[in-house]
Amino acid sequence: MPMVTMADVAREAGVSVMTVSNVLTERKRVNDPTKARVLAAMDSLGYEVNLTARHLRAGRTDTVALIVPSFHDYFGEVADEIAPLVEAEGRHLVLERTSANPASEMESVSVARLQMYDGVLLSVAGLDREQLDRVRTAKPIVLLGERDVPDRVDHVRLANEEGARLATAHMIEGGARRVLALGCTPGGEHTMTSDRRAGWELAHRRAGLPYDERYVVPVEPYSSHVAQDRVRDVIASGLPFDAIFAATDVIALGAVAALAEHGLRVPEVVQLAGFDNLDVSNFVPPGITSVDPNHQGVAGHAVRLLHRRMADRDAPAEHIVAPVSLVVRGSTRGGH
Amino acid sequence: MPMVTMADVAREAGVSVMTVSNVLTERKRVNDPTKARVLAAMDSLGYEVNLTARHLRAGRTDTVALIVPSFHDYFGEVADEIAPLVEAEGRHLVLERTSANPASEMESVSVARLQMYDGVLLSVAGLDREQLDRVRTAKPIVLLGERDVPDRVDHVRLANEEGARLATAHMIEGGARRVLALGCTPGGEHTMTSDRRAGWELAHRRAGLPYDERYVVPVEPYSSHVAQDRVRDVIASGLPFDAIFAATDVIALGAVAALAEHGLRVPEVVQLAGFDNLDVSNFVPPGITSVDPNHQGVAGHAVRLLHRRMADRDAPAEHIVAPVSLVVRGSTRGGH
């Protein structure tokens, strides 16, 4: 099945290759009769332009890549926000996944592959420090995510600490005094889970309350299932608690299940707040209070930074912290 | 910022372009000292191979595209299953979204863009009949989804009717006699929502029970929110029901919320079953019975068909119906 090229169309229509190209791109006027012949030839031969060749010739692909650790959940949501913004600039968006298979020849983030795109939005969630340092390319690139990244690179991340503080403070106002930080981790490096723990701490300090490291309950691996197990463990241990700040809504779901099986009513006995404002949080009775991660804002900043970077390689790097907000639902008793 | 090419590296290393290419592709032996010089030159110049050029030269891209109507939810999940299978064949997977903007110059499915890929997995969910007919390309392509598609094309779809039948029959065995078909649609054409309604019907017929078209409650637009409203409407109308088959788990979530606000206990007063087996269905108390859509099976068939098609353009088209299974949880009382 040989590919039909412009040369084939040109021969069929009795014109030169350039005329075919001109008909296709509409960059030059072509006489109507000639144009008609060319279009007829294209149609009868089933011609389709070879974008690979066009890209090589043009030196650009008009395509932006969003590279994520996995396609589902959070990243799929953000991608859907980003897509129309990229298309509005006349470019295409494609998603790629960082292969979870570092031993393979396909590197998880092949710099060569970035060459294919005019710009790259790279989620740093799946990358370690070394991989981050290797991302030293001339390509316009914007990093997304909660880790520390080199200063020289544009970066958009969430206000994780502030979101966690908002949620925790809200439950404290509602009377909570022993708040589990479920799915959070100790430690001072900037990761999603430790930033959110820091917000939990800050809420306590601002309220003049002590906080107890025993209330920081990591969830590893990160799933609703394990979260459910951890809450069971805490209940079994006898550690008293009257609220749970879950580092994500997925974690909160595990807590919902564990609380339900022990008959601990939400919010009367235990308040509960999550982070991510998944759709489901609106519908799981009694409605789960959650920090909205502002997908639109993140998407908007990311695309804006990338666009700016594509226009000016030498612009100073920007580091954006996208604000978040608390969506209050039935699972908390908060103030106000 | 001029791109560094093989010619630059060759000049720097004092060799020919071909030697650089040979070092890069390892297709021919190159003397160690020469190789070292070339590698050093690549490193110092920051050379990265231009994949666009390589692809043009090679006539293939070693890349497969999965084209979906949206990145989140169902498609993100399937994509995560497909990715490792494609990578196992030594190819890359990228996701593209069918633009929701048909008026724009970018067609929702540009056949030209398909040229960029060695193979395409195309979800037909977002396409109308006319768009489907236009997909008349020589590219290896496999269609995914619940619509009727032309016989000549490879196609993988779910056993929607069978899944709906399983879920409904299970609730009938558990004593249900008035089962809402929420989010289902009447009509005989093959769509996801009408196939699932057909399964609901079939379960009634097999059980020797009558079914009443008033119990088919469409949800439009498709969201938990609207589903919640529809269930409210039904309750307000006084139409008696003792079970809900929800066409998707997202729809089921809306039902959960509506039932909770009316104090209708699940499963004591109303049984509930969904379709998709989302993670959340495991954790929303009391656990939502759901049809597992067999992402792995769908992914496996899709990749297998595509692989076969890439190897043999003239193979007869296959139409696969991937089997599903019922995951029973607390929201139903079913038999057995």
Place this chain on the structure above:
DNA sequence: CTGTTAGCGCATTCAG
């Protein structure tokens, strides 16, 4: 308005 020339960066073919 249409055609000719040239080359984007790479890798196959065939000489040396």
Place this chain on the structure above:
DNA sequence: CTGAATGCGCTAACAG
């Protein structure tokens, strides 16, 4: 083992 020539399919620039 290394190099020179050639062309993948397309389009900018210029000539007719």
